[in-house]
Amino acid sequence: MKTNWEKFDARTYIGNNYSSIHSEDREIINRLVTFYSSLSSVMSALEVGVGPNLYPIMAMLPYIKKIECIDFSKSNLIYLRKQLKKPDDNWYKFWELFRSLSHKYNIDLVENLEKKVKTKHGSIYELEEKKYDLASMFFCAESITREHNEFVLACNKFIKSVKSGGNLVAVFMENSKGYSINNIDFPAYPVDIDLIKKIFQPKTSSLLVVRIPLARQPLRPGYIGMLLLTAVVKNLKD
Numbered sequence: 001m002k003t004n005w006e007k008f009d010a011r012t013y014i015g016n017n018y019s020s021i022h023s024e025d026r027e028i029i030n031r032l033v034t035f036y037s038s039l040s041s042v043m044s045a046l047e048v049g050v051g052p053n054l055y056p057i058m059a060m061l062p063y064i065k066k067i068e069c070i071d072f073s074k075s076n077l078i079y080l081r082k083q084l085k086k087p088d089d090n091w092y093k094f095w096e097l098f099r100s101l102s103h104k105y106n107i108d109l110v111e112n113l114e115k116k117v118k119t120k121h122g123s124i125y126e127l128e129e130k131k132y133d134l135a136s137m138f139f140c141a142e143s144i145t146r147e148h149n150e151f152v153l154a155c156n157k158f159i160k161s162v163k164s165g166g167n168l169v170a171v172f173m174e175n176s177k178g179y180s181i182n183n184i185d186f187p188a189y190p191v192d193i194d195l196i197k198k199i200f201q202p203k204t205s206s207l208l209v210v211r212i213p214l215a216r217q218p219l220r221p222g223y224i225g226m227l228l229l230t231a232v233v234k235n236l237k238d
Helices: 010-017 023-037 055-060 074-085 089-101 109-116 148-160 193-203
Strands: 042-048 064-071 117-121 132-138 162-174 179-181 184-186 204-213 225-233
Touching: 010 074, 023 055, 023 089, 023 162, 023 204, 023 225, 042 055, 055 064, 055 089, 055 109, 055 132, 064 074, 064 109, 074 109, 074 117, 109 117, 132 148, 148 162, 148 193, 162 193, 162 204, 193 204, 193 225
Parallel strands: 042 064, 042 132, 064 117, 132 162
Antiparallel strands: 162 225, 179 184, 204 225
């Protein structure tokens, strides 16, 4: 069944998931800071399926010169564009966490969001190949379909969007059963570490997949943890 992404209520989603910093997000952010601080300066990055989540973009700001955010939901993009100009108060809680972890984040948040980030309507299935130096994907490929082949295709499109030698960073909901917003059901494909490695290992090097355990108070029912992936893209011929 085709999903109507224009019924995705970004405000409700943010209220349910990002009104405060959960322990899972705190651990992911710690690991993101370590990951980005290990990189040399990166010219261009993709954030695909960004949704209304601002913190993956925040993580990039000191290290990336140009960030392109692509999302299929126009309502998500409307929300995001407003946040780039004037973030809601809840996002400053996340920004303060970044600043506490590294002096690199002692920069003006809004100035850097406006200067570095561009948004674009588009699909993960239609990404340009070998365009970016780095690609980031949070809760996208496994949260847009119930079909195995479509999940694998989304991951491969994500990988191929990056130039050879470029970096990947992604987070997946582990064994997600789907989710509801305002009583509207949205899809998910259940993934685990073995499946992620099976897809990414042949096409990457330095692959690392870390399991983020389920918090005592999970964000929602229907998943058992999160999986954080980092990798370097091999020289892909096709």
